[in-house]
Structure formats: structure tokens, C-alpha cells
Amino acid sequence: MRRRRLHKVLQTLLGPALAFCALSAEAAPQRVVSLNLCTDQLAVLLLPPERIAALSFLARDPDLSYVAARARSLPVVQGSAEEILPLKPDLVLAGTYTTRATVALLKARGIPVLALDMPNDFDTIRAQLRQVAAALGEAARGEALIAEMDGRLAEAADAARGSARPTALTFAPGGFTAGGGTLSAAVMEAAGLSNYAAGKGLQGYGYLPVESVAEAPPDLLVADTDQEARPSLAGRLLSHPALDRAVPAGSRLKMEPGLVTCGGPFTAEAVTRLAEARARLLTRPQVAARGQDR
Amino acid sequence: MAPPTLRLMVLPLLALLVLALFALSLSVGPSAVSMRLAVGDWLAAGDSTAAVIFAEIRLPRALLGLMVGAVLGLSGAALQGLLRNPLAEPGLIGVSASASLGAVVAFYSGLVNTIPMALPAGGIAGALTAVALLYALAGRDASVLTLILAGTAIGSLAGALTSLALSLSPNPFALTEIVFWMLGSLADRSVEHVTLAAPFMAVGALLLLSTGRALDALSLGEDTARTLGFATGAVAFRIVVGTALAVGAAVAVTGAIGFVGLIVPHLLRPLAENRPSRLLPLSLLGGAALMLAADVAVRLGGPGPELKLGVVTALLGAPFFLALVLRTRRSVA
Numbered sequence: 001m002r003r004r005r006l007h008k009v010l011q012t013l014l015g016p017a018l019a020f021c022a023l024s025a026e027a028a029p030q031r032v033v034s035l036n037l038c039t040d041q042l043a044v045l046l047l048p049p050e051r052i053a054a055l056s057f058l059a060r061d062p063d064l065s066y067v068a069a070r071a072r073s074l075p076v077v078q079g080s081a082e083e084i085l086p087l088k089p090d091l092v093l094a095g096t097y098t099t100r101a102t103v104a105l106l107k108a109r110g111i112p113v114l115a116l117d118m119p120n121d122f123d124t125i126r127a128q129l130r131q132v133a134a135a136l137g138e139a140a141r142g143e144a145l146i147a148e149m150d151g152r153l154a155e156a157a158d159a160a161r162g163s164a165r166p167t168a169l170t171f172a173p174g175g176f177t178a179g180g181g182t183l184s185a186a187v188m189e190a191a192g193l194s195n196y197a198a199g200k201g202l203q204g205y206g207y208l209p210v211e212s213v214a215e216a217p218p219d220l221l222v223a224d225t226d227q228e229a230r231p232s233l234a235g236r237l238l239s240h241p242a243l244d245r246a247v248p249a250g251s252r253l254k255m256e257p258g259l260v261t262c263g264g265p266f267t268a269e270a271v272t273r274l275a276e277a278r279a280r281l282l283t284r285p286q287v288a289a290r291g292q293d294r
Numbered sequence: 295m296a297p298p299t300l301r302l303m304v305l306p307l308l309a310l311l312v313l314a315l316f317a318l319s320l321s322v323g324p325s326a327v328s329m330r331l332a333v334g335d336w337l338a339a340g341d342s343t344a345a346v347i348f349a350e351i352r353l354p355r356a357l358l359g360l361m362v363g364a365v366l367g368l369s370g371a372a373l374q375g376l377l378r379n380p381l382a383e384p385g386l387i388g389v390s391a392s393a394s395l396g397a398v399v400a401f402y403s404g405l406v407n408t409i410p411m412a413l414p415a416g417g418i419a420g421a422l423t424a425v426a427l428l429y430a431l432a433g434r435d436a437s438v439l440t441l442i443l444a445g446t447a448i449g450s451l452a453g454a455l456t457s458l459a460l461s462l463s464p465n466p467f468a469l470t471e472i473v474f475w476m477l478g479s480l481a482d483r484s485v486e487h488v489t490l491a492a493p494f495m496a497v498g499a500l501l502l503l504s505t506g507r508a509l510d511a512l513s514l515g516e517d518t519a520r521t522l523g524f525a526t527g528a529v530a531f532r533i534v535v536g537t538a539l540a541v542g543a544a545v546a547v548t549g550a551i552g553f554v555g556l557i558v559p560h561l562l563r564p565l566a567e568n569r570p571s572r573l574l575p576l577s578l579l580g581g582a583a584l585m586l587a588a589d590v591a592v593r594l595g596g597p598g599p600e601l602k603l604g605v606v607t608a609l610l611g612a613p614f615f616l617a618l619v620l621r622t623r624r625s626v627a
Contacts (some may be wrong), residue, residue, distance in 0.1 A: 064466070173467050175482075210482050211351050215325035215343055230465035231404050233474055241484050242350035246343070 023032060028137025029091035034059075035079050035102065036095030038262035039116055041067050042129065043093055045265065047136045049074060053087045066258040066266045076161075081105040091135065117154030117262035119184040122153065129265065145265040152268035153190060156275040159191025168220035168274065169196035170260070175207045183263050186250045191274035193220065210240050219248040219287050220277055222253045253277045304565045308456035308579040312360070315586035316449070319356040322593045323347070339422050352539050354485045357465050357492075360582045362480075365502075365580020368574060370555020372502045375509035376533045377432075377569040379441050380622055384541045385552030385613070387445030389424045391452035393545035393593075394475040396420025398456050403462040413493050417546025424448050429534055429593035477604030478549035480589050482532045487547040498540025499578065500530050506571030513570060553611025554581050560618065586609075 040059035059071035072121025178184035179202030332348035400416030566572035
């Protein structure tokens with residue numbers, strides 16, 4: 001069942017890619033516009049800056065984007081067709097679910113658009129990276145990035161040996177979390193952790209009440225937003241007294257922002273971080289003992 | 295008119311209802327914690343998971359429901375008495391929205407990180423501005439229409455400024471939190487919120503309760519009240535400040551929850567023999583009961599982000615409001 005679904009995903013993703021191969025053989029795009037945070041990051045990783053005509057404005061946000069530093073010197077757009085048409089792009093990268101009105105308009109004007117879905121596992125990340133690299137005429141660069149990612153994953157898999165599977169929970173402001181079948185779940189699995197939210201029966205993305213978490217705390221809480229500088233009610237939730245007691249600072253991991261917001265070669269760095277955290281957790285006797293029981 | 299025994303019994307009965315709802319509120323939640331064990335452990339200063347869930351999650355929530363409902367019901371009754379206007383209610387006349395604005399500015403500017411007291415202070419400042427402005431614009435014996443118009447104007451301006459303040463916040467999550475500030479919620483509030491807001495709500499409530507006799511006299515007309523020896527200006531001052539303190543602090547920690555101050559006094563007025571001095575304590579209890587019941591209702595909705603409290607109170611309150619408008623149509627027209 002899973003395999004069949006994966007196959008279907010690959011088919012839908014590779015279909016347009018094959019069409020683009022023919023295109024890129026003629027001329028690699030020189031004025032690429034990206035409209036989605038996730039495609040922004042792939043574009044920056046694959047292309048030299050002079051071939052990027054614009055990125056989405058979110059690419060510069062250091063809390064969301066892995067390439068925020070490099071995006072600062074590149075032009076950004078909000079995503080309206082009015083901004084993009086004058087840039088005369090020869091390829092537009094977009095997300096399946098974002099800026100749809102703009103994408104429809106650009107397509108109607110005959111501008112090639114490559115729309116990408118959110119990857120939920122490393123196989124899809126590889127396939128997507130190959131697809132984009134091919135469309136950009138940077139297949140070799142794409143393969144190099146994949147090799148680098150696979151190297152990191154292999155190292156993490158090495159470190160993640162052993163049967164202990166401590167539980168981990170990603171907790172974004174507001175109690176938003178990722179359950180089974182999400183990229184976060186795939187990252188945890190690769191790092192030798194089990195997804196706490198999936199254990200609570202959550203599939204896909206959703207919310208977990210603080211009370212459920214306090215009742216049976218996870219071994220590791222992964223929070224990725226720095227809330228002191230930019231206050232929000234949702235961010236405050238992470239320092240709720242009940243949560244503080246249930247998951248003390250030693251069981252929290254502050255992940256560099258942007259590693260799992262989107263799927264990309266950098267997602268392997270999240271696996272490395274989690275694998276390190278798991279190794280630290282297993283030095284605690286009670287976690288190691290609990291892990292063996294499972 | 296209700297039979298005399300019922301009128302005598304209504305206060306203790308309401309108090310019992312509030313107690314029962316308070317206990318119910320403590321026992322509802324996503325985790326299966328035995329409340330008896332949790333309370334026992336908490337009293338023994340235990341540190342078990344059940345005690346933490348009870349003391350840090352359920353108790354503050356129930357306490358806030360109790361207090362916020364109480365002050366909203368009470369301030370509705372007091373404002374209706376002062377303005378001699380059946381539609382006066384902190385939500386409808388823009389006081390809650392202005393308190394939201396004050397709290398939003400204090401919170402998202404980061405001021406609250408350094409001075410926690412800035413949160414209730416912001417809410418109180420916002421509420422005070424709105425009540426004072428309303429009293430100046432549509433004070434004593436203004437028509438229902440003037441009051442509602444002035445209140446709507448103040449409320450929509452405050453709402454717009456709140457959304458502006460949230461849009462300017464650098465946090466990407468801030469704008470989605472407008473739902474909290476406009477509809478209110480008791481979810482995931484902590485003891486810290488209770489200790490921040492409770493003193494102001496208590497002082498405000500005492501100020502409002504102290505005006506009962508004066509409001510009785512005022513219901514006979516302003517001149518009569520004056521000849522009976524009540525300084526009407528001082529009464530107005532106590533109600534304006536009391537409402538600002540109570541509603542401002544309440545909204546600062548739970549967001550604006552509408553209609554409680556409208557429904558409760560109207561339902562209880564026949565039982566209070568139309569005397570404000572009896573209506574004020576009844577509305578205090580009635581507001582607490584309504585809020586606790588609504589907060590239990592939003593938690594029974596299953597997993598996922600729960601319904602905001604304002605949704606429930608509006609579902610109850612809006613039809614009620616329409617019925618009231620129909621009844622007072624003659625005076626509005």
C-alpha cells in the first residue's frame with residue numbers, strides 16, 4: 001500500500017520533470033523566479049545567484065529559511081503576478097498550494113511553471129531535487145547535493161543503531177505538531193526516535209493539548225521558535241508552567257530554524273541533530289530502560 | 295413575578311450552580327486524570343503528573359472562567375443600571391474590544407516580557423478609554439440609538455487598530471491570534487494569568503457592587519436620586535472605573551468574550567424584582583455560571599484546536615440580542 005502510494009507520487013512528480021528535460025536540453029533557464037519558501041531554498045542551493053530573478057519574501061526570514069543569509073542579497077517578491085511579469089522569468093518554481101492565482105496567470109501567458117508538492121520522506125526529497133535540478137539544467141549539482149545528504153543520513157543511521165526508541169515531539173507555537181506520515185516523522189525515524197504525536201494517534205499535522213503532553217511527557221521536545229524577541233501567545237505556550245515541569249530544559253532541543261519547514265538536502269542536518277540528542281538521552285538510565293521496553 | 299420563596303432562594307441556588315459548574319470544569323479535559331487523586335496529591339504538596347495537571351492547567355482555567363464570567367455579568371448589570379439602557383454591555387459597546395487593543399499593544403510590543411504587569415495595565419487603559427469616551431458621548435439618558443452607535447464606532451475602531459497592531463508584529467503567528475483577542479478563550483491559561491488579573495478584577499467587582507443602592511435610587515430618575523442624597527457623578531465614576539478595572543484585566547488574559555453581560559442581567563432581572571442592588575450580586579453569579587458552562591461546552595468538542603468561547607456565547611447571545619432589539623424597537627426608532 002505504502003509502496004504503491006510512493007510509486008504514484010513519483011509518477012506525478014516525474015511526469016512534468018521528463019517534459020522539462022527536453023526543455024533544459026535546449027537552454028537552461030537564466031531568469032528563475034521562485035514563489036514558495038521551499039522552492040526558494042532549492043533554487044538557492046542549485047543555482048548561481050545571477051540566474052535567480054527573484055525569490056519569495058519568506059526566503060529572507062531567518063526563522064523559516066535555511067538560506068536566509070544568502071537570500072538577503074537576492075531580490076524578493078510578495079507573489080503577485082504584477083511583480084513577476086516584468087521580471088520576464090523563463091522558469092517559475094511554485095508550491096502546489098501557494099500563490100495559485102499568480103501561477104494560473106503566468107501559465108496563461110505561456111511562462112513555464114514547475115509546481116512542487118511538500119515532500120514527506122527522504123525518497124521524495126531525492127526525487128524532487130532531481131526533478132528541479134533537471135529543470136534548471138543543473139543535474140550534476142543536484143546529484144552532488146543528494147550524495148552529500150545521503151552521506152549525512154548514513155552517518156546518522158550509524159549513530160542510531162540499537163533498539164532503544166525514545167519518543168520525540170515537535171511542538172511549534174500553539175501546540176501545532178507533526179504526527180505520522182509527515183516529514184518530521186521521517187526525520188525522527190531516520191534518527192532512531194519514535195514520533196510521540198503518532199503514538200497519540202495523530203496522522204498528518206494537527207494540535208496536541210498541553211494537558212495530554214503533561215500527562216505522559218515525551219523523552220524529547222523539539223521546539224524551533226525563539227519567542228523572546230518576537231512575542232506571540234502561541235509562543236508563550238511553550239513556557240506554560242505545566243509543560244515546563246513535564247519537559248524540563250534538559251529534555252528540550254532547540255532546532256536551527258528552517259531545517260524541517262521544507263524538505264531539502266538540509267533536512268539531513270535535522271536528522272544529525274536529533275541523532276545527537278538521542279545519544280545524549282540514552283546516557284540517562286531511565287530513558288534507556290524505557291526505550292528497551294518498547 | 296416570581297413567587298417570594300423562589301426570590302429568596304435564587305441567590306443560594308445560583309451559588310450552588312456555580313459551585314457545581316466549577317467542579318465540572320475541573321473534571322473535564324483531554325487527559326483521564328482522577329480528580330480525587332489529583333486534588334489529594336496536590337493538597338499533600340505532591341508533584342505527581344495528576345497534581346500538575348490539576349494545579350497548573352485545570353485550576354487556573356476554572357478560576358479564570360469563574361472570575362471573568364462574574365465580572366462580565368456584573369459590569370453588564372451595572373452599565374445597564376447607570377446608563378438606564380437595556381443594551382449596555384461591555385462587548386456590544388466596544389469596551390472589551392478596546393481592552394483587547396490595549397492588551398495586544400502591551401503584549402506584542404514585547405513590553406510584557408520585561409514587565410508582566412503591563413498586560414492587565416494595557417487592558418485596563420484600553421477599557422478605561424472606551425468607557426470614559428462612551429459616557430462622555432452617550433452618557434445619562436442618551437437614546438439607545440446614540441449609545442449603540444457610539445459603542446459600535448468605538449468597537450470597530452478598536453478592532454481595526456488591533457488587527458493593525460497584530461499585522462505590524464514581526465511574529466508570523468501573531469495575526470492568526472486575532473481570533474483569540476476577538477473571541478476569547480480560556481485554553482492553556484496558567485496560574486500566572488490568574489495572579490496578574492485577579493486583584494484588578496476583585497477591586498473592580500467591589501467598586502461595582504458598592505453602587506447597588508445608588509443604582510436603585512437612580513432607577514427612579516436622576517433628580518430623585520440626588521434628592522435621596524446620592525452623588526450621581528460619584529456613582530458614575532465608580533462604575534466607569536470599576537468596569538475598566540474588571541473588564542480590562544479580564545480581557546487582557548482571556549480575550550474579549552461577548553454577550554455574557556447582556557444575557558445574564560436580562561435573564562435575572564425578573565428574579566431581582568427589577569432592583570439593581572439585587573441584580574448586581576445575582577448577575578455576578580449568573581455570569582460565572584454561564585462562562586463555566588460555555589467553557590465546559592467548548593472542551594467537549596473532541597480533539598483539535600477547540601472552539602473559541604466567544605463563538606458559544608455569541609450563538610446564545612445574538613438571538614437574545616435580536617429579541618431584545620425587537621422588544622425595544624419603539625425606543626430605538
